Amino acid sequence: MEKIGSQKIWSFFDSNPSSRPAANHTIRGGTGHEVKSYLDLARKVAELQFLNRDHVLLFRGQSKDHMTTKGNSMLKASIFRNDGNKVPSKATLEKRFQTLKQAEKLLVHAYGTAGLKGAERLRRNRLIRWSILQHYEICKTPLLDVTHSLRVAASFATAGNDGQVAFLYAFGVPNLSGAVTASSEAGLQIVRLSSACPPDAVRPHIQEGYLVGEYPEIPDYEQQSHYAFHEMDFGRRLVAKFRFNPQTFWASVKYPPATHEALYPSAQRDPLPEIAKSITETISKDIA
Incomplete structure (x- = not known):
């Protein structure tokens, strides 16, 4: 992907309370701009969306800021993530892609068997198959989960986080159009x-x-071998990196986090969790 910043990017970084123009490597290499509360975060994100009007902001929350060997935030799709502390080997990547293709076939079959809406579109569109496999955590894919909701992203960053720090990443992407937006630029x-x-x-x-x-x-x-490993890092689209204390961030009763039950509703009619469980068990047996 292309690195963001052909136009001026405004960001909050280091301890300066004001937004300023920033280079991508400055944002990624910093410790993150500290915010005290959800309202503080929301105000600063609103300012960034206003100033960076050529981009739409999408968000991701994490309990840890994973770093490259150069000390920059590393935000890779699951299939390209490090194997321990090492860049994944050719054998590891080939195995991951093989598992992905197997999971795709199982998903298409399960959709057809269950008579779910959109089965034909699923068969035709690899990206949609990957999206479901990634979101339901069935296997590693070339996609990264993000959200349009600041509250949801912040809630994921703090869920089960007993430490003193959490991170919220804001990515700049092209204007969104329809179910799938593709940008060659x-x-x-x-x-x-x-x-x-x-x-x-x-x-x-x-x-x-x-x-x-x-x-x-x-x-x-x-196809992956045609890319330098650092190119496949969504840190290249980072507009801002915020850090906060998860123990005090949601102190205001006016701005509570989304609960686990809210983020993972137990809708009895939702067929995908059961399908995901079945596929995960099948590919786990084959890997073993």
Whole structure:
């Protein structure tokens, strides 16, 4: 993907309370701009969206800021993430892509068997298959989970986080259009998850989920080998990195976090969790 910043990017970074023009490597390499509360975060994100009007901001929350060897935030799709502390080997990547293709076939078959809406579109569109596999954590894919909801992203950053720090990342992407947005200029594809899943799947709607990936997409190891490893890092689209204390961030009763039950609604009619469980068990047996 292309690095953000051909136009001026405004950001909050270091301890300066004001937004300023910033280079991508400055944002990624910093410790993150500290915010005290959800309202503080929301105000600063609103300012960034106003100043960076050529981009739409999408968000991701994490309990840890994973770093490259150069000390920059590393935000990779799950299939390209490090194997321990090492860059994944050719054998590891080939195995991951093989598992992905197997999971795709199982998903298409399960959709057809269950008679779910959108089965034909699923068969035709690899990106939609990947989106479902990634969101329901079935296997590693070339996509990264993000959300349009600041509250949802911040809630994921703090959920089960007993430490003193959490991180919120704001990514700048092209203007969104329809279920799938593809930008050759940015080298990105963005999938609106609610349009990829059947209407009975409530979770993607609640989480306001999106998936981002490379454009053109990377379906196998051979295609992946044409890219430098640092190119496949969504840190290249980072507009801002915020850090906060998860123990005090939600102190105001006016701005509570989304609960686990809210983020993962137990809709009895939602067929995808059961399908996801079945596929995960099948590919786990084959890997073993």
